[in-house]
Amino acid sequence: MAHSQTPPASPLELPTADVRAYVEAHRARFLGELSDFLRIPSVSTDPERREEVRRAADFLLDKLADLGFKTERLETPGHPVVFAERRVSADLPTVLVYGHYDVQPPEPLELWAAPPFEPTVRGGKLYARGASDDKGQLYAHVKGVETLLALSGTLPVNVKFLLEGEEEIGSPNLLPLIERHRERFAADVVLISDGAMAAPETPTITYGLKGLAYVEVWVRGAAMDLHSGAFGGAAPNPIDGLAKMIAALHDETGRVAVPGFYDAVVDITPEEREVFGRAPFDEAALAQELGVSALPGEAGYTVLERLWARPTLDCNGIGGGFQGEGSKTVIPSQAMAKISCRLVPNQTPEEITRKLSDYLKALAPEGLSVEVKDLHGGDPAVTPLTSRAVQAAGRALEAVYGRPVVFARTGGTIPVGSTFQKVLGADVVFVGMGLESDRAHSPNEKFDLVNLYRGIETSAALFRALATL
């Protein structure tokens, strides 16, 4: 790459105001580029969208090549991984930015105010599937790099991008890829922006993520659907049976009733209770935002403790029999539920999937058979609050926002989080640029434009802060 002009300043000496001025001057272009990215319906779980997912990868490869990165599309048995690298000096730390360019399915489509893959701006917010999770957030880092290069002609650290297309389906191919390329991906710090700050305008470093164990359970009765008049009172009913099984997954105190579920759980420490208590969180406001009269859960823990640091179990889907308009008097031959658990250290998806599966099978009502399929899992990941990377990142955020940084945990899962720690030996820092209200997996997903532009500034600040590790 050739830089024809002498840079006005080294990246570490750049005035913060110059960074802000550059981002402000290029807002319209940044928004336009992100909108182009969001128009690509890269739904990784949908086999019919395979080529669209690939197109999203190519979009990123082009943008990163334009910034002087050495880029490569790493093929996998599933969707490709985007890898890009800009090496400055062997003496500088290396920062790897992880993100994902695949998105959740947009269904139910009828609940979107505008089509999910036609980005629209309303009230200072950008609406589209993937706007916040994770295209908007990862793209802020791409533009953070652009900003530093434009202002100083170089970067304060060696930068790598590792952007996958299978996060929403549990990253089935990324982990082996990281193992295989551990030298190439080597980094001192992994930066992940795929989540929310604790509250609007509140700089947040997240040091703990939950893990995930996700299963699908099928309950089967008669070999065919039956007339409920002819067979009611004798035919085993898979819906009734499945309901009984699901009802037995929690006890009356809200605790998960799967035997051994809590065996490996590291409980919240008194110090964490105190940190959590200081976090800006208002139970009544959350209940109002969700439109519910109560926020039920495990007894003995505050709502925030349950959200951030206690394992949970939820049904994510259920289906069986006649769901159409009107009334059909059928006893169906089968019914299905999707059930997932959010895990905390030291639970593992393998352990919990096995215990949940064994319990569901043991609950099978008379005359019904039960099958449990393991859909996917991810380990929980926690980074020490005292690590140098987390502290440096905290300073960078404080400089951008001019406010104290909140250190938090979250219930979200990024399966790759623990892998970066274990395989690369890197410190992993989660800097969520979105909001909990972004409707990450729901209709009308959005990303506040202020968070996009602030995110680009934050990215530039993080690269600068991490140069002095």
Place this chain on the structure above:
Amino acid sequence: MAHSQTPPASPLELPTADVRAYVEAHRARFLGELSDFLRIPSVSTDPERREEVRRAADFLLDKLADLGFKTERLETPGHPVVFAERRVSADLPTVLVYGHYDVQPPEPLELWAAPPFEPTVRGGKLYARGASDDKGQLYAHVKGVETLLALSGTLPVNVKFLLEGEEEIGSPNLLPLIERHRERFAADVVLISDGAMAAPETPTITYGLKGLAYVEVWVRGAAMDLHSGAFGGAAPNPIDGLAKMIAALHDETGRVAVPGFYDAVVDITPEEREVFGRAPFDEAALAQELGVSALPGEAGYTVLERLWARPTLDCNGIGGGFQGEGSKTVIPSQAMAKISCRLVPNQTPEEITRKLSDYLKALAPEGLSVEVKDLHGGDPAVTPLTSRAVQAAGRALEAVYGRPVVFARTGGTIPVGSTFQKVLGADVVFVGMGLESDRAHSPNEKFDLVNLYRGIETSAALFRALATL
């Protein structure tokens, strides 16, 4: 109408062998006509099939007009009612044949071996939606009338046909219509063929039908779908809540746990227990046919007693959250179940719907709201075994089959059954021509051709037997 030839015999003096010979001679034509009828996808619950339902009514009006009936299409706010009458003499009894030309939805389509509205014959069975329920059975009566007219030029009784297009959606418009036209529909006996004989080749008179109370329950939590990572542990989960509610609908002995559910139930008498005990019924064979290891139900009653004369409750459908391929980590904003109860005298749909609805609302878990919609209902109907109509019908069936007649009850519901008794003061006789194995509401519904042809003979025999009331 003109009959150009002198009839060979009065309808009462016709040799039974002549009736059989006529039916045998015209089998191919009868099958062809019924197949034309079955090709019309008259799914009454589907608003997009409205014109097709009308087309099925017109098909019947044409066929009955061809037989010299005075026909009329009676309009309703929903689908039309076919009324046809052939009056012979004021001195003769009047027999009204009730049936329905609408059919259940065919879904799930992928489980049909051949398309549901393209009738196909395989192994002596006619496969199509409606083949048994109820197009095939009602059409047997049309052809029974044709047979008597062809052989004797007249009918032994005054005959009326009342054929509706809304049975599968609970006959919402028929009952007011019967009230309004009670003079016109007046009859001594109502014949209904819309069910099964007790076993293949086993002539069966059914003297009791269950009633029905059908509701749809919606459980709602947050105003929008939520990410289960971000909100798991605090957001009320409608699927989990609905499952708990459904699990509370039966106790551990298999009894329905809705308070007051059994208050009005007339229990099975010792005489009925004996009659039921003589019926040809094999629990092990049923379990094998259904492919299940057990036939669970209310403790203290045999399987047949539960099927025929005990009230039951079943979930007919359930849906909520993500049901597609793969894993979506969502806490849905709502979930829905369809729940129906089969009723026995003296339960009423109004009473049971109210009690079920009250109970479901009382079961609402913390943070969730519950809405119950009354979809439809029907009263149970029982005709005395000792009525002259039932006894005459029994003689007719015995003559056709040459075997003793089984007197039975069934779990099926024909909401109009009790109305004919109450409003017209008629004896109602149920003569099922199908089999329980016809898959009336399932994929691959069929009607054995032997039952079609035997049904036509049975119809002719019934009209003759009922002339001597």
